[in-house]
Amino acid sequence: MSEKKIALVTGANKGIGYEIAAGLGALGWSVGVGARDARRREASVEKLRAAGVDAFGVPLDVTDEASVAAAARLVDERAGRLDALVNNAGVTGDMPQNPTGDGVVETVRTAVETNVIGVIRVTNAMLPLLRRSASPRIVNMSSGVGSLARQVASDDPATTGPLSVAYAPSKTFLNAVTIQYAKELRGTNIKINLACPGFVATDLNGFRGVRTPEQGAATAIRLATLPDDGPTGGFFEDAGVVPW
Template sequence: MSETNIVNRRKVALVTGANKGIGYEIAAGLGALGWSVGVGARNEERREAAVEKLRAAGADAFGVPLDVTDDASVTAAARLVEERAGRLDALVNNAGITGGPQEPTTVDPDRVRAAVETNVIGVIRVTNALLPLLRRSPSPRIVNVSSSVGSLTLQTTPGAETGPISVAYAPSKTFLNAVTVQYAKELAGTNILVNAVCPGFTATDLNGFRGVRTPQQGATSAIRLATVPDDGPTGRFFDDEGEVPW
């Protein structure tokens, strides 16, 4: 039996930013469930190292060169997934950036622009490129990795823990949450379920490994939403404890 036919018998996922941290653990978790997993990442060396590590653990993993901020890269990634699998059952938009001082009165506008380009426009770019392949799946899922710091409800709740003042990263996640809702509204009545997820304060290089959760713990909710049944939620925002207010 050819490799393509074997893949077609498996569910297929693409995880962006999957060469390390939460993205890698999402890929590992789906791979452990028997999925064929595309490891989307820009850095070739780290991407291929992640693929080899996943394969060594028994996962059916394949590398997908992917820069979510580049149209040509995203188009090529969609073509690669189509050639390998012919469809996509789950897209996990995990790639994201943060970093640096973000006080609104002194921030470099380019920092805000970069956060929105990766964390929001990149998600739209990748989702739209992969949507034709998702439509070929009997149970397609889109999971956008967000953060509770993007919740306006929590940001305006006295005493709520929402991290440091951030005019780039946090608002980009608010924007992503709004985008998630709009996709869910447009795709209502189809079999495509679209949700946002907060992995919690996870120790990754985005926060200098200051998080209190492991990447494996941070991946849990995204894996659950990527595998939610057909009567599952859409247009909602979750973490491990349940629904997060927008």
Template sequence: MSETRIALVTGANKGIGFEIAAGLGGLGYRVGVGARDETRRETAVEKLRAVGVDAYGVPLDVTDDRSVTGAADLIERRAGRLDVLVNNAGISGEMDPGWVQDPTALDLEVLRTVVDTNVMGVVRVTNAMLPLLRRSASPRVVNVSSSVGSLARQTDPDTAIPIMAAYAPSKSFLNTLTVQYARQFAGTGILINAVCPGLVATDFNGFRGPRTPEQGAAAAIRLATLPDGGPTGSFFEDDGVVPW
């Protein structure tokens, strides 16, 4: 079996996910570009290959069981194992002006859709990829979260976090889910952490963030390449651990 390390990044056709794929590829990883849209996925693969990344497309809708199973089967055939899984795919759900989701007027279908992608999607993909991850000598899982999921920051009167009644709780859910996985993986060598990329200028937020996608990807790449014995079950950003 080739010693080239194998990674899968979900939602990797653009933005932060694309830059995570590019960063891992620059370190010599063979990178599966997970994305739903075929045209965007293949365009991303072509861009990555143009700069020397060993990339290939992985058709993947994290909300669809059959799609996720198919993605695992594809990686099984192409690589036989998985060293790094980055669960990057996520959505915010419909927002009012100012990035507000009023809990008193929240459409339950919006909440279901956000949780299905941001939380259940992570469970679908992680569990489907576990047999492949267990074949790695140093498996790593990174869940792309957000500091708006921090209860400490949400309740800090000096932190200007808008009311986001679907998106923020989905990230709180993802953070505690990451801890549950870390507890289950204890002693297995699988390290799993959550990461906040910061407010990055992408189409996710109308390109209003002060950070570039490359900057947003840096912490996730660092966690994806942790040495054995590194931290697990934690929540990081560029400056260190995010308060829970």
């Protein structure tokens, strides 16, 4: 069993996920780069290794049961446990996303399959490995647009984003699911929290964001490395707690 702390970051071949992997690697962690695109995955692993990170590729499609099971076996064979799982992989779905638009049902289904069901699938597959860790952490990447409090309080797209019947509600759904995990895992040493990266320039938003992927990764890295007296079941951004 590896003496280094072991992390798995889904969707880690680019953007925020890559920077989370890089940040944990810079702290001395061994990091699994979870991604479904083999070419991008291996290119990211090579780049991380060139920067001194102990990185390894993990073929992973969060929407595919067999792929997730194989990823759990790979991590088990390599490390024997998992100290941090960062559920970062996500999709926005086709835009625009007004509730009465054409194809809206399929757009919602696609977003929920990846952003919610995919997180549940991966988390449950990795829980046996997390339970072998002394201080296991789960971080689910959410978004400020998933905050119902913010959606209700403002009509300003700068705060709430554009009309989004698929992406924003999928993050609200993820927030609610994370609370249920926190309740079930209460009394164990597993801490699970939500991270909001802010409006980061990534391909999900056409690189319109105002924050860098490295800035967007900071909260997730902090939550993945929480001390034993740290919080669980919370929703956080750089500035502090995000309102539900």
